[in-house]
Amino acid sequence: MALPAQDERTVPAVVLKDLDRQPLEQTLDAVKALIDHHGHVVVVCSDAVPSGVERRLHTVRSLLESDRIALFRPDLPPLGLAVLARQLRQLASCDLSPGVLASAGRLLTHYIHAGAVLGSVARLDRVPVGLKAHAKSWVPGSQFGVIAHPEPQLVRIGPEATLTGPDFGSWMLLAKGQLQSDWVGSTLAPAWNALGLREADLPAESATWWGTGKLIEFCTYLPELSVLYQLVTSVRQGVCHWCGIDVIGDRCVFCSATPPVPESRTPTG
Template identity: 85%
Template sequence: MALPAQDERTVPAVVLEDLDRRPFEQALDAIQALVDHHGHLIVVCSRAAPSGVRQRLHTVRSLLESDRIGLFDPDLPPLALAVLARQLRQLASCDIGPGVLASAGRLLTHYLHSGAVLNSVTRLDRVPVDLKAHARSWVPGSQFGVIAHPEPQLARIGPEATLAGPDFGTWMLLAKGQLQTDWVNTALAPAWNVLGLREARLPAESATWWGTGRLVEFCTYLPDLSVLYQLVTSVRQSVCPGCGIDVIGDRCVFCHATLPVHESHIPTG
């Protein structure tokens, strides 16, 4: 899902729709055209996307024999992934090279807190669920607050329900599915001292990721481009030994080369 631009500088997203269903030659030509036009392409893909999408992405990249296509699929819920993609679009408007921009995705995941309110956890396999919580899922009217990132948490929603959140100022994005609840607005957001709250439509992969369509998904994030830029540019850059571009961290997203351990300066989570 491509979120609306955060500001007038945010680079537009290119959505590769129906990538696994369109003719292969058409998909190949579309991606080749993007690389030819922009120089480098960072593809942000959800792990909840159909397996055929990811297989096609890898096949296209292999056939094009291109180190200018970076495939990035962090283990984030769909809404958080959409937020991260927009942050990379914000940074793409700055004087940041493609290798640093692609590497920034791993850094910025550490500043996201993402979860959902669910009516049932019986089909939730992304977060550890004990037998008691499974049993409570069968009680009519039960709802659960779940954090998937950065650390798994689960609590049955009630007067005493709490979930640990960020210890720095963030905004919150909310996406409502088929569940009626105001708990995020009235309880969680105030408890987390969020600076503002916005709404978006629910990503197509959310029901698959969370195991139910009866949910409200949420994610806290840093919206300010100047803060994002400072975070990324404060990390020491190194030259990738594989493709020669500047990167941050211990691995190049484009050619997958590993940098020496002593040159890694961002969390690798």
């Protein structure tokens, strides 16, 4: 899901549709054209898409023999993933190298709180669900507040229901599915001291990810480009020993290389 631009500098998204159904040659041509035009490509993909999509992406990367394609599948619900992709699009307008920009995805994931209000948790397998919650799921009218990231939480919504949120100022985005509830806007957003509330369309993968179409998905995020840029540039950068690209963290997002293990030295004397 490509969210609308956050500001006038946000780089447009390119949506690769039907990767597991279209001819391989068509996908190869599309990705090669992106590399030729932009130099490097960061593919952000939900783990709720069909397995054939991931296989096709790895096939394309292998056939193109390119270390300029980064495949990124963070453990985020679809709406949180869409927000992260937009943040990377915002940062793409800055003077960040491709490796640092792609690595920034892992860093910014830590600042996203993502969850949903669900009408049933009977098919929820992304968050631990106890037998008691499963039983209550069959009671007509029951609704549950769930956090999937950064730490799993689950409560049955009622007068005393609370969920732990971010300890820093952030905006909240929500996307409504087939569920009627104002709990996020009237209760959760004020409890989390949200700086503002916006709405978006529900991502296509949300019902699959959460196990039900009766949901309202939400997440909190940092919208300001200046804050995102400061976060990324304040982290120590390194150079991949294999492909030579600048990176943040201990794994290159383009060639997947990790730092070599230091050789052990035998004490002398």
